[in-house]
Amino acid sequence: MNPENIKYHKEHTWVKISGKKATIGITNYAQESLGDIVYIDLPEQDTSVEANTELSEIESTKTTSSVISPVSGTVMEVNEDLAETPEIINEDPYGKGWIAVLEIEDESQADSLMDVSEYEKYLEEEAKLK
Amino acid sequence: MKIAVLGAGPGGYVAAIKAAQLGASVTVIEDTEVGGTCLNRGCIPTKALVASAEALDKAKNIHDFGIELNGDVIPNIQKILERKNKIVNIQVKGIRGLFKSWGIKILDGKGFIVSANKIRVALKDGGAEEVETDKIIIATGSRPAQIPIFPFDGEKILSSDDALNLNNIPRSLLIIGAGVIGCEFAFIYREFGSEVTMVEMMPGAVSTEDEEISAILEKELKKRKIKLIANIKVEKIEIKENSVLTFLSDGRTIEAEKVLVSIGRAINSKDIGLENIGVKTGQRGEIIVNDKMETGIKGVYAVGDVTGGIMLAHMASKEGMIAAENAVGGDAVINRSVVPSAIFTSPEIASVGLREKQALDKGYRIKIGRFQFRALGKAHAMGEISGLIKIIADEQNDKILGAHIIGPHASDLIHEIALAVNKGLTVKDIADTIHAHPTLSEGIMEAAEDVHDSAIHVPKKQ
Numbered sequence: 001m002n003p004e005n006i007k008y009h010k011e012h013t014w015v016k017i018s019g020k021k022a023t024i025g026i027t028n029y030a031q032e033s034l035g036d037i038v039y040i041d042l043p044e045q046d047t048s049v050e051a052n053t054e055l056s057e058i059e060s061t062k063t064t065s066s067v068i069s070p071v072s073g074t075v076m077e078v079n080e081d082l083a084e085t086p087e088i089i090n091e092d093p094y095g096k097g098w099i100a101v102l103e104i105e106d107e108s109q110a111d112s113l114m115d116v117s118e119y120e121k122y123l124e125e126e127a128k129l130k
Numbered sequence: 131m132k133i134a135v136l137g138a139g140p141g142g143y144v145a146a147i148k149a150a151q152l153g154a155s156v157t158v159i160e161d162t163e164v165g166g167t168c169l170n171r172g173c174i175p176t177k178a179l180v181a182s183a184e185a186l187d188k189a190k191n192i193h194d195f196g197i198e199l200n201g202d203v204i205p206n207i208q209k210i211l212e213r214k215n216k217i218v219n220i221q222v223k224g225i226r227g228l229f230k231s232w233g234i235k236i237l238d239g240k241g242f243i244v245s246a247n248k249i250r251v252a253l254k255d256g257g258a259e260e261v262e263t264d265k266i267i268i269a270t271g272s273r274p275a276q277i278p279i280f281p282f283d284g285e286k287i288l289s290s291d292d293a294l295n296l297n298n299i300p301r302s303l304l305i306i307g308a309g310v311i312g313c314e315f316a317f318i319y320r321e322f323g324s325e326v327t328m329v330e331m332m333p334g335a336v337s338t339e340d341e342e343i344s345a346i347l348e349k350e351l352k353k354r355k356i357k358l359i360a361n362i363k364v365e366k367i368e369i370k371e372n373s374v375l376t377f378l379s380d381g382r383t384i385e386a387e388k389v390l391v392s393i394g395r396a397i398n399s400k401d402i403g404l405e406n407i408g409v410k411t412g413q414r415g416e417i418i419v420n421d422k423m424e425t426g427i428k429g430v431y432a433v434g435d436v437t438g439g440i441m442l443a444h445m446a447s448k449e450g451m452i453a454a455e456n457a458v459g460g461d462a463v464i465n466r467s468v469v470p471s472a473i474f475t476s477p478e479i480a481s482v483g484l485r486e487k488q489a490l491d492k493g494y495r496i497k498i499g500r501f502q503f504r505a506l507g508k509a510h511a512m513g514e515i516s517g518l519i520k521i522i523a524d525e526q527n528d529k530i531l532g533a534h535i536i537g538p539h540a541s542d543l544i545h546e547i548a549l550a551v552n553k554g555l556t557v558k559d560i561a562d563t564i565h566a567h568p569t570l571s572e573g574i575m576e577a578a579e580d581v582h583d584s585a586i587h588v589p590k591k592q
Contacts, residue, residue, distance in 0.1 A: 038515075041349050057349070061504060061515065063589075 001028060003094050007110045008119035009070035011052075014094065017110050022071050024055065025098045029123055031090050034060040040067075040086045042078045043100055049073060051109065056099055058089070071109050073102030133457050134159065134249050134263035136241045136402065139166020140443040141434025142269030143225050145450030149267075150232035152458045157261050158234055159241035159251050164225045165218070166271050167435075168443040171291045174221060176314055178214035179294070180474045183321035187476070194513055205322045207299050214294070237261070243268075243403030246430055265429045265457040268409075268417060269450060270402055272395035272435035277306070280367040280391075286374050287367070288390045290315065296388075300324050304376055304386035306364055308335040310473050312392035313347070316356050317476045327357040327384055329376075334360050336473060340485040340534040346518055347475060347536060354476075399436055414438055421463045423453035431457055440469055468552040472541035477517050480544035483532025483551045486522055495525040499557065499581030501573050503537040505588065508568040514538040519577040521547065521557065528556035533577075539570050546574050557581045 002008075006016045012030035016023045031037065039059040049055050055069035078100045082088060089097035114122060131154045135146045138160035146158045163170050182205065188195075189203040229236055239253035241261075249261045274289035276282050282289045288296075290311050299322045305312045308330035320326045328335070328351075334344050335351060335358055351358050363379040367389065376384045397415040404411065409425045409432070410418045416438025423431045431453035434446030448464065455462040473479040489496045504515035517537020523530050533547035550560055560578040565571050579585040 039353060041352065059504070059516070061510070063502060063504065 002116050002120060004116045006094070007070065007113035007115065008122075009052075009068060009113055010122065011066075011068035011070075013055075013068055013070050015070040015110055015113065017071075017104070017107055020103055020105075020107070021076070022073055022102045022104045022110070023098050024067075024069060024071075024100050024102065026058070026067060026089060026093055027119070028093050030065075031093045031097070034058060034065060035062045036060055037086045037089050040082050040089070040099070042080075042083060043075045045075050045078065047075050049075060049102060058086075067099060069102070070113055071102060071104055072106075073104035075100050076103045077101040131155065131458055132157070132262065132264045133267060133454070134241075134261050134265070135267045135269060136243070136249065137166065137269035137271055137398075137434075137436075138164040138225070138236070139269060139271045139434060139446065140168045141271070141436075141446030141450040142166065142267065143229075143450075144447040145267045145269060145431075145433060145454045146234050147228055147232055148451045148454035149457060150234050152454065152460075154454075154458050156232075156234045157237060157263070158229065159237045159239065159249060159261070161238075161240040161254070163222055164229070164236065165222050166269075167273075168446075169221050169225070170218060171294060173443055175214050175218055175294045176318070177474060178217045179210065179318045180314065180476075182210045182213065183318045184476070186321055191513075205299065207297065207322070210322075211295060211297075241402065243406055246407050246427055249403075266431065267450070267453050267457060268402070268404075268425075268430065268432040268436060269434050269446070270398040270436045271446075272397050272441065274391070275394045275396040277364070277391055277393065280389075282391065286369055286388055288388055290390070290392055293319075293390050300387040302373075302386040303327075303388050303390060304329065304374070304384055305390045305392060306376075307392040307394070308332075308358055308360070309338070309392060309394070310336060312390070313351075313473065313475050315390055315392065316351065317354070320354050320356050321476075325386075327359065327386065329359045329362050329364060329378065329384075331363055332360065334358075336475075336479065339473075339479060339481060340520065341487065342518070342520060343479055343481070343534045343536045346516075347479060350475070350477065350516060350536075395435060395441055397436055397438055412438065422456045422461070423449050423464060424456060429457070440466060442469065442471055445469055468548055470544045470548040472544065474541065477514065477537045478540040479534075479536045480540040481532070481534045482544055482548045483530070484522060485532060485534065486520075489522050489531050494531060496531065497523050497525045497557075497581050499523070499577045499579070499585070501577035501580055501585060501588065503570070503573060505576070506568070506570060506573055508570055508572070509538060511568065512538060519543070519573045521574075521577045521581055523557045523581050528558055528581075529554055530557055530560070530578075533574075537570070537573075543570060543574060546571065 006014045012027045041057040049069045051072040054066040056067040133149045133154045135142045135158045239251040251259045302325040305328045308328040365377045368375040399415040417432040433449035452462045470482040499521040501519045503509040503517040520534045522532045530550045565575040576585045
């Protein structure tokens with residue numbers, strides 16, 4: 001169910017690189033852990049974001065949680081649909097539930113992130129630790 | 131013992147009643163209306179507006195509660211103001227009734243200190259009267275501070291006094307100053323339908339609060355589409371025919387129907403005759419008092435905003451009680467170490483004791499407990515899940531140093547912690563106390579337990 005053509009960050013976000021564009025969202029595991037999402041604090045356009053720092057904040061009925069950016073770049077586009085209907089993230093975390101598109105300088109910065117098999121192994125290990 | 135009290139706000143009227151309770155013969159002089167800023171132009175009228183705004187919000191979202199509403203939900207500002215005025219009048223009558231019951235004489239007029247034993251009063255309905263007295267308690271309060279280059283005009287450039295009496299809901303409102311007053315009005319007028327922008331010199335909204343709390347409030351502003359521009363100054367203002375154009379220090383301009391200036395309070399210590407008795411004032415005009423609330427002149431006391439201390443109604447009241455006690459021969463000392471405060475935004479904010487940064491600056495080794503309202507069943511039942519309870523404790527002895535709450539009924543919840551801080555209770559004392567279910571107060575218990583990583587409704591920390 002986790003797609004193969006994207007990269008995964010250990011804070012349960014994903015990134016899809018296409019040229020200088022990096023589309024970012026949260027993983028299925030993240031949306032399941034959060035539960036029903038009721039609000040997302042969307043980043044503003046043109047703000048620059050460092051990898052491994054907060055891109056956005058999500059509020060669910062259970063908790064609030066930071067969305068950690070897997071890459072560094074400048075916010076080009078945000079998913080405005082989430083402002084009114086943040087539950088799209090629960091329904092389609094890898095598709096319509098994307099959060100933002102960053103313009104990135106260096107496409108290779110995603111190379112160090114996990115691919116799908118590494119991420120799934122990571123999830124299994126995390127589960128064992130609990 | 132004869133005592134004259136100048137000003138009948140929450141400092142003065144409480145001082146008057148306390149002094150009468152202690153057997154003094156008391157005269158109160160007030161040039162506007164008893165209850166002062168708090169009752170007539172502050173705490174109470176804004177809370178009446180907040181209540182209307184909350185009712186409107188509930189009505190707009192009534193579907194969430196499974197109730198169908200046929201028809202529009204429309205705020206009627208005239209009716210809202212009528213309700214507010216009625217509430218204020220009830221309280222005013224209440225204070226006048228208390229005065230009567232304690233045999234306190236009230237003179238409606240402007241008082242002027244002639245000597246330490248005499249106040250001349252220019253009565254409202256003409257004439258003058260002189261009050262002979264043994265002691266004086268000055269409680270003349272404060273007023274909205276204005277920006278000299280664009281003073282209040284009551285039409286387009288508003289003070290918080292004006293903002294309580296607008297006959298039309300402005301299409302757009304620019305608020306200069308995102309402190310307590312600015313933020314309360316921002317939520318009120320946004321709910322009523324105005325497009326609201328706030329500009330603030332400091333890095334954020336309610337910057338006197340704990341940083342984590344301010345950050346959550348800013349998110350709530352964003353949710354309601356209240357725009358906050360921080361770290362900015364207003365350069366100048368141009369009054370247009372139907373709007374006001376505001377020029378910001380970054381070159382931006384903002385056009386709004388009205389501008390509310392809420393940059394703080396100015397002290398009312400001029401033209402009351404202080405110079406006749408040599409009472410000393412500081413740079414802002416604040417009357418200088420000792421911890422017995424006495425000025426440099428024996429038998430002359432000052433309390434509340436006019437002393438420029440913690441400008442809160444309940445602080446003024448406490449100071450009034452101390453001054454009254456001392457005026458009749460007591461030896462009471464004011465303690466300002468534990469003063470809870472509340473902000474009636476949506477959701478509410480309340481705090482007591484030290485903020486996280488303050489505690490660290492003072493050299494404490496601290497532990498913090500946090501609990502989110504959204505983990506409480508009661509908060510979900512009420513439909514108000516946003517917010518956080520944060521307790522700061524001394525790691526060495528487990529004593530509670532402070533607490534900061536943003537969330538539903540924060541202003542009521544804070545007092546459990548205020549008592550704890552005041553009495554030096556520990557985190558364990560609160561955690562060990564059974565709290566009724568289902569209540570918001572359970573959040574206090576859980577936040578206390580979280581200080582020790584043992585909250586039941588918080589997932590295991592990694």
